[in-house]
Amino acid sequence: MEVIERPDEMQRRALQWWREGKVIGFVPTMGYFHEGHLALMRRARQECDVVVVSIYVNPLQFGPREDFQRYPRDLPRDLRMAESVGVDVAFVPKDEDMYPEGFQTFVEVTELTRGLEGFYRPGHFRGVTTVVAKLFNIVLPHKAYFGEKDFQQLRVVQRMVRDLNMPVEIVPCPTVREEDGLAMSSRNTYLNAEERKAASALFRALQRADQLFREGERRVAKLKAAIWDALSDEPLVHPQYVEIVDAETLQPIFVIEHPAVILLAAFVGTARLIDEWLLIP
Amino acid sequence: MEVIERPDEMQRRALQWWREGKVIGFVPTMGYFHEGHLALMRRARQECDVVVVSIYVNPLQFGPREDFQRYPRDLPRDLRMAESVGVDVAFVPKDEDMYPEGFQTFVEVTELTRGLEGFYRPGHFRGVTTVVAKLFNIVLPHKAYFGEKDFQQLRVVQRMVRDLNMPVEIVPCPTVREEDGLAMSSRNTYLNAEERKAASALFRALQRADQLFREGERRVAKLKAAIWDALSDEPLVHPQYVEIVDAETLQPIFVIEHPAVILLAAFVGTARLIDEWLLIP
Numbered sequence: 001m002e003v004i005e006r007p008d009e010m011q012r013r014a015l016q017w018w019r020e021g022k023v024i025g026f027v028p029t030m031g032y033f034h035e036g037h038l039a040l041m042r043r044a045r046q047e048c049d050v051v052v053v054s055i056y057v058n059p060l061q062f063g064p065r066e067d068f069q070r071y072p073r074d075l076p077r078d079l080r081m082a083e084s085v086g087v088d089v090a091f092v093p094k095d096e097d098m099y100p101e102g103f104q105t106f107v108e109v110t111e112l113t114r115g116l117e118g119f120y121r122p123g124h125f126r127g128v129t130t131v132v133a134k135l136f137n138i139v140l141p142h143k144a145y146f147g148e149k150d151f152q153q154l155r156v157v158q159r160m161v162r163d164l165n166m167p168v169e170i171v172p173c174p175t176v177r178e179e180d181g182l183a184m185s186s187r188n189t190y191l192n193a194e195e196r197k198a199a200s201a202l203f204r205a206l207q208r209a210d211q212l213f214r215e216g217e218r219r220v221a222k223l224k225a226a227i228w229d230a231l232s233d234e235p236l237v238h239p240q241y242v243e244i245v246d247a248e249t250l251q252p253i254f255v256i257e258h259p260a261v262i263l264l265a266a267f268v269g270t271a272r273l274i275d276e277w278l279l280i281p
Numbered sequence: 282m283e284v285i286e287r288p289d290e291m292q293r294r295a296l297q298w299w300r301e302g303k304v305i306g307f308v309p310t311m312g313y314f315h316e317g318h319l320a321l322m323r324r325a326r327q328e329c330d331v332v333v334v335s336i337y338v339n340p341l342q343f344g345p346r347e348d349f350q351r352y353p354r355d356l357p358r359d360l361r362m363a364e365s366v367g368v369d370v371a372f373v374p375k376d377e378d379m380y381p382e383g384f385q386t387f388v389e390v391t392e393l394t395r396g397l398e399g400f401y402r403p404g405h406f407r408g409v410t411t412v413v414a415k416l417f418n419i420v421l422p423h424k425a426y427f428g429e430k431d432f433q434q435l436r437v438v439q440r441m442v443r444d445l446n447m448p449v450e451i452v453p454c455p456t457v458r459e460e461d462g463l464a465m466s467s468r469n470t471y472l473n474a475e476e477r478k479a480a481s482a483l484f485r486a487l488q489r490a491d492q493l494f495r496e497g498e499r500r501v502a503k504l505k506a507a508i509w510d511a512l513s514d515e516p517l518v519h520p521q522y523v524e525i526v527d528a529e530t531l532q533p534i535f536v537i538e539h540p541a542v543i544l545l546a547a548f549v550g551t552a553r554l555i556d557e558w559l560l561i562p
Contacts, residue, residue, distance in 0.1 A: 007446055011446065011448055015448065018299055019302060021300060102392075102440075103444050104390055104391045104392045104393065104440065104444060105388065105389065105390045105391070105410070105440060105441045105444030105445055106388070106389050106391065107386065107387070107388050107389075107414075107445070108386065108387050108388075108389065109385055109386045110385045110386070110387065111383075111385040112385065129386070130445075133388075133445055134444075134445050134446050137445055137446040137447050137448060138446045140448065159383075159385065159386060160386045163384050163385060163386030163415075164386055164388070164411075164414055164415050164418055165288055165292065165415050165418040165419045166418050167292055167296065167418060167421065
């Protein structure tokens, strides 16, 4: 596996692959890999001729009081893991090459980013869409793989790709979970043992709603009440929002008649965790 | 010459050219061609394997009180002219395909767009960068040709391309002028005979400044005074701004020590005209 640091070199390589007719698969990440990342890379490996993973903790998508500084990083381990699943190139750019002096261009999705994560993390999605647009132009992928765990991010990126006619296929991949159901996340490393145990309440709350849904409950108010109820049993979990919205538009709904998604965010200790669960009637 | 209306069909064609190793030249326009447009197309014809011209009056770059509705249009004439200079494909998209329901993604250059045209036409450059980003993703050009007449637009597009790592080379082309020096513009059609005659005052004012500059004058205040003075001789010309700025950064300067550019806008009758003139010490 090759490691490329410079955007212009990465783009030259990508253009070469295009000339050779290679199908490029791309997994954009912030590193500190877990099985969720590896699942994206394995899928890309199956479907594409060459696989690029980017490892870049993008400062633009962190708020001023967020965890940019302490976000976990372990590049040597990441590179070993990426190589172990057959990644061809790890693209590991530097801040000064991604955002050189004078940088001033931003990509913004305006509606889908207003609520949910966008409400609690102002500017976050502008940072995400800007860096993803840059990465797509550098890596020139035919297919790009995104986890459903960051569900709103997935919808925002899909919207950007469609609105700006980007010639790339977004491939959503299911959330990968720990044994007790906790969604895998690099931020789980912030949890101490007690918090780690408490964090599984998020999954249990989603499961409780799923059970009610399967038993026929279609009223969002009832399902949300059950989730809040389940979460309130766990004193270490401090939910920020629990919403059930249309799975395509992320618009509020009252009764589930089309595919819907539960989206929630909660602080557990200093870790801000998010999760998602699809409800398909 | 082929005419393509649908963005997805245009993109399929562009991807086919990429597979064939063809170099794609692109001239984005709002149509109603004049010699300035043709100069861009001829240059693209010389330098590229295939040449695409887009003809699209982009509603997103017009303000609510601007001339979107009455902007001149003559597609049959444009197609004949494009064919006459060897264009391969005219891309002529429809509003509902460029901005379908739910469209909500914008590309914005923040600093370079604050002053000059950006001050008098709020939102204009956001419309320009958004549509150019879309067109680049649809046509996938290796080289794109822009006139220096819209000088700030050129710098804004160059900045966007650089900041977002777009794999395209921007080729600036000199302003083409009428016999009396008036910069060619589709908007010149708004001028009646008397206004048309008066409009040449813009060029004469630029020439006056250029003469002083060549005689050694480097003080921006003196040069601007000479331009305002020359413009004020012509009662039908109502200047909106006259600025002399760094030709790269478009930042204000007081004394010309590096390449600078005179940028001005003026109403002549109902036509809002702009012009530019480089001053290279």
